[in-house]
Amino acid sequence: MDxxxxxxxxxxxxxNPRVVIIGGxxxxxxxxxxxxxxxxxxxxxDKHNYHTFQPLLYQVATAGLEPxxxxxxxxxxxxxxxxxxxxxAKVENILPEQNLIQTAIGKLSYDYLVIASxxxxxxxxxxSIANNAFPLKAIPDALNLRxxxxxxxxxxxxxxxxxxxxxxxxxxxxxxxxxxxEVAGALGELKRHVLPKxxxxxxxxxxxxxxxxxNKRLLxxxxxxxxENAKTSLKKFSxxxxxxxxxxSFDGHKVALNDGRQIETNTVVWAAGVKGCLLDGISESSVVxxxxxxxxxxxxxxxxxxxxxxxxxxxxxxDYPNGHPMVAPAAIQQGTHLAMNxxxxxxxxxxxxxxxxxxxxxxxxxxxxxxxxxxxxxRLKGLIAWFVWMFIHLIQIIxxxxxxxxxxxxxxxxxxxDRGTRLIIRPFVPRWEKDKKSQNV
Amino acid sequence: MDxxxxxxxxxxxxxNPRVVIIGGxxxxxxxxxxxxxxxxxxxxxDKHNYHTFQPLLYQVATAGLEPxxxxxxxxxxxxxxxxxxxxxAKVENILPEQNLIQTAIGKLSYDYLVIASxxxxxxxxxxSIANNAFPLKAIPDALNLRxxxxxxxxxxxxxxxxxxxxxxxxxxxxxxxxxxxEVAGALGELKRHVLPKxxxxxxxxxxxxxxxxxNKRLLxxxxxxxxENAKTSLKKFSxxxxxxxxxxSFDGHKVALNDGRQIETNTVVWAAGVKGCLLDGISESSVVxxxxxxxxxxxxxxxxxxxxxxxxxxxxxxDYPNGHPMVAPAAIQQGTHLAMNxxxxxxxxxxxxxxxxxxxxxxxxxxxxxxxxxxxxxRLKGLIAWFVWMFIHLIQIIxxxxxxxxxxxxxxxxxxxDRGTRLIIRPFVPRWEKDKKSQNV
Numbered sequence: 056m057d058x059x060x061x062x063x064x065x066x067x068x069x070x071n072p073r074v075v076i077i078g079g080x081x082x083x084x085x086x087x088x089x090x091x092x093x094x095x096x097x098x099x100x101d102k103h104n105y106h107t108f109q110p111l112l113y114q115v116a117t118a119g120l121e122p123x124x125x126x127x128x129x130x131x132x133x134x135x136x137x138x139x140x141x142x143x144a145k146v147e148n149i150l151p152e153q154n155l156i157q158t159a160i161g162k163l164s165y166d167y168l169v170i171a172s173x174x175x176x177x178x179x180x181x182x183s184i185a186n187n188a189f190p191l192k193a194i195p196d197a198l199n200l201r202x203x204x205x206x207x208x209x210x211x212x213x214x215x216x217x218x219x220x221x222x223x224x225x226x227x228x229x230x231x232x233x234x235x236x237e238v239a240g241a242l243g244e245l246k247r248h249v250l251p252k253x254x255x256x257x258x259x260x261x262x263x264x265x266x267x268x269x270n271k272r273l274l275x276x277x278x279x280x281x282x283e284n285a286k287t288s289l290k291k292f293s294x295x296x297x298x299x300x301x302x303x304s305f306d307g308h309k310v311a312l313n314d315g316r317q318i319e320t321n322t323v324v325w326a327a328g329v330k331g332c333l334l335d336g337i338s339e340s341s342v343v344x345x346x347x348x349x350x351x352x353x354x355x356x357x358x359x360x361x362x363x364x365x366x367x368x369x370x371x372x373x374d375y376p377n378g379h380p381m382v383a384p385a386a387i388q389q390g391t392h393l394a395m396n397x398x399x400x401x402x403x404x405x406x407x408x409x410x411x412x413x414x415x416x417x418x419x420x421x422x423x424x425x426x427x428x429x430x431x432x433x434r435l436k437g438l439i440a441w442f443v444w445m446f447i448h449l450i451q452i453i454x455x456x457x458x459x460x461x462x463x464x465x466x467x468x469x470x471x472x473d474r475g476t477r478l479i480i481r482p483f484v485p486r487w488e489k490d491k492k493s494q495n496v
Numbered sequence: 497m498d499x500x501x502x503x504x505x506x507x508x509x510x511x512n513p514r515v516v517i518i519g520g521x522x523x524x525x526x527x528x529x530x531x532x533x534x535x536x537x538x539x540x541x542d543k544h545n546y547h548t549f550q551p552l553l554y555q556v557a558t559a560g561l562e563p564x565x566x567x568x569x570x571x572x573x574x575x576x577x578x579x580x581x582x583x584x585a586k587v588e589n590i591l592p593e594q595n596l597i598q599t600a601i602g603k604l605s606y607d608y609l610v611i612a613s614x615x616x617x618x619x620x621x622x623x624s625i626a627n628n629a630f631p632l633k634a635i636p637d638a639l640n641l642r643x644x645x646x647x648x649x650x651x652x653x654x655x656x657x658x659x660x661x662x663x664x665x666x667x668x669x670x671x672x673x674x675x676x677x678e679v680a681g682a683l684g685e686l687k688r689h690v691l692p693k694x695x696x697x698x699x700x701x702x703x704x705x706x707x708x709x710x711n712k713r714l715l716x717x718x719x720x721x722x723x724e725n726a727k728t729s730l731k732k733f734s735x736x737x738x739x740x741x742x743x744x745s746f747d748g749h750k751v752a753l754n755d756g757r758q759i760e761t762n763t764v765v766w767a768a769g770v771k772g773c774l775l776d777g778i779s780e781s782s783v784v785x786x787x788x789x790x791x792x793x794x795x796x797x798x799x800x801x802x803x804x805x806x807x808x809x810x811x812x813x814x815d816y817p818n819g820h821p822m823v824a825p826a827a828i829q830q831g832t833h834l835a836m837n838x839x840x841x842x843x844x845x846x847x848x849x850x851x852x853x854x855x856x857x858x859x860x861x862x863x864x865x866x867x868x869x870x871x872x873x874x875r876l877k878g879l880i881a882w883f884v885w886m887f888i889h890l891i892q893i894i895x896x897x898x899x900x901x902x903x904x905x906x907x908x909x910x911x912x913x914d915r916g917t918r919l920i921i922r923p924f925v926p927r928w929e930k931d932k933k934s935q936n937v
Contacts, residue, residue, distance in 0.1 A: 105920070121563075122562075131693075131694065134693045142650075143920075209583075213505055213601055252572075254571070460905075479544065479545045479546070
């Protein structure tokens with residue numbers, strides 16, 4: 056990147072101190088929206104030009120929604136704000152001594168730097184899984200998975216090899232958290248309502264969906280009741296739940312579990328863990344468990360002017376000794392809180408410690424079923440939980456247009472038992488097939 | 497493709513004669529829908545799993561619509577029909593002596609073969625244009641162009657090179673038919689209503705849109721009044737119309753016209769011509785002007801059992817000595833007509849010659865303006881023509897869900913002057929930048 060090394064990213068001069076925010080996810084976008092109302096120059100950097108509403112990615116992957124419905128252009132979200140600048144760029148490293156960041160398009164100086172780079176899929180160093188399984192953390196992941204699932208069935212109708220057919224009809228989801236449970240439920244719905252219409256030649260009794268979780272129960276982050284309810288609901292979609300087992304390897308055709316069991320499949324969805332998106336240039340001593348250690352003001356350990364919020368930040372508190380959960384509400388709350396603290400810093404007021412408000416958690420399992428844990432003891436399940444789940448996701452999704460589009464898609468899907476978006480628009484070539492001669496994509 | 501050469505694509509046996517249709521465009525899909533009601537086994541082959549409503553591709557390219565809104569899964573369109581089979585495959589060649597086609601996934605025999613492979617962009621053998629200009633004939637083309645336009649502006653805000661800025665702010669559309677006119681109008685709308693909000697740092701007076709047409713007027717396929725009206729409307733969007741000029745070359749940065757004039761630009765949209773998608777194995781003597789010569793029953797010259805319909809077919813008639821226009825209505829009418837003639841062939845009735853019914857033609861130019869030529873002398877322009885254009889496109893688009901989505905997008909775009917779908921989800925790397933070190937995509 057020699058050419059870009061000397062370039063300074065042009066940003067007009069300002070009388071206000073410059074806050075550079077890395078990442079337009081839930082934390083970074085919320086912070087940017089709060090800061091532009093105060094006396095700061097705000098520069099938001101992201102490698103994509105859009106914000107992703109990650110909780111609904113699984114619906115893009117399972118042909119329920121279009122990518123545009125769950126993503127909003129960052130420039131549109133921030134349009135009309137003065138002294139705000141968006142730059143689409145990948146950040147390469149941070150130079151804290153010089154108050155600079157280095158990106159693929161040049162350098163940028165900051166008065167305050169906020170790292171909101173989020174998290175990415177954690178394959179825990181297992182190369183066979185990293186090479187062959189499908190992550191589900193970004194829009195291209197979701198489109199790849201969708202194309203793969205559909206291409207898989209196109210191949211299933213023409214195969215005369217029973218082993219090949221088995222591998223194409225088996226699906227393994229690893230990770231029994233909300234993402235894994237929601238993917239399994241959505242695949243169960245596709246199996247029951249959508250795919251048999253498209254592929255009348257296939258016998259969908261042969262389609263098997265496995266959900267593998269290392270813990271003793273599903274949804275380990277939620278209440279035991281909700282974990283149990285999710286399991287019961289998944290069984291109604293004939294999802295086979297395998298608990299207390301880990302995946303040792305996946306070569307693209309076969310999953311090996313740690314009890315010696317093997318499952319033939321072409322499709323492993325990996326929802327078993329995430330890790331922080333660390334950036335070069337921050338001292339190793341500030342990293343704990345792959346995340347940036349921050350104090351109660353979200354200041355990164357060892358740095359005055361560098362802050363971290365959202366999934367990338369780990370703040371150890373008495374209530375959360377291992378940091379807050381890596382979820383959207385924590386990210387949004389930290390973004391809001393840091394905007395206030397940066398203002399306090401600017402006017403010489405004392406900083407206030409961040410306190411996380413747990414709003415509860417939830418997961419949906421196909422049509423008409425969900426589980427919701429409110430703070431305290433209130434638990435919901437079934438249809439009422441499903442309505443709560445829909446309502447909360449709709450009010451949170453960015454932008455009124457997306458709300459409208461998501462809502463009309465859901466109404467349509469609900470009434471017709473259909474999924475409209477079954478297009479293979481991003482043909483996916485798995486690694487193990489890239490060299491095959493008879494590639495048909 | 498040795499491995500696939502010996503494979504036979506599995507299709508269940510049937511008492512009915514097998515019609516193999518190559519291509520799920522307007523012609524092929526209409527034929528398939530008609531034939532499944534008769535006593536035929538129908539096999540539809542397409543390299544994509546979806547039908548594309550090509551007349552609205554330009555709206556996907558200019559961030560007005562999502563791909564799913566203008567494409568419908570072919571399996572969904574044909575669901576519930578007996579003795580119908582879809583196979584996703586690229587056809588490699590035809591073996592007429594053996595009544596076989598060879599595809600990437602194997603061989604398939606036919607009783608009747610219908611070639612409905614459509615047309616593709618014609619660069620007229622100009623390699624510099626083929627390598628660097630953007631075609632607009634398929635969904636990936638539209639997504640590439642959309643990503644390119646948006647990435648271009650992301651780069652424009654950070655460039656300090658005035659020539660580079662000029663190349664990024666100039667847009668050249670080649671071809672003054674409906675597609676070229678519609679792209680120019682849509683870019684004019686983006687310039688006026690959308691882009692200045694997203695990129696307040698850029699001066700959009702500097703954005704120049706050129707429309708280059710070799711003929712003396714725009715819309716040579718329509719009436720002179722409509723051509724003139726389109727030109728007047730485009731001027732209101734500050735589109736510069738250049739008539740009676742041809743493009744000699746485009747190196748990715750500079751367009752050279754045949755009068756020696758040069759325009760600096762990174763973006764050339766090539767809407768200047770199409771050619772038939774010919775398949776290997778059909779005799780050269782059956783090809784006229786890059787299309788398959790058919791008799792009045794759509795039978796390919798020299799073959800009894802091979803038919804061609806839609807853009808790929810050229811039927812010379814007294815009214816249309818150079819074949820019918822390569823438009824959707826001609827394709828749909830031929831599909832319908834051939835279904836009847838195949839039935840006639842089956843029951844020993846005389847074949848009926850195809851007669852094209854001209855339904856008129858139209859083009860839209862941005863917001864509130866269009867031109868419509870009805871058969872006879874009736875011409876419409878302005879707002880009323882725009883409503884006619886919208887109505888006819890909506891009733892024709894495949895599937896009720898798409899109609900609903902397209903309509904709600906249009907209402908939204910109209911009321912808000914906005915375009916919701918400005919995501920760079922398919923980052924486009926132009927050939928001339930693929931080797932650059934400081935690539936930022």
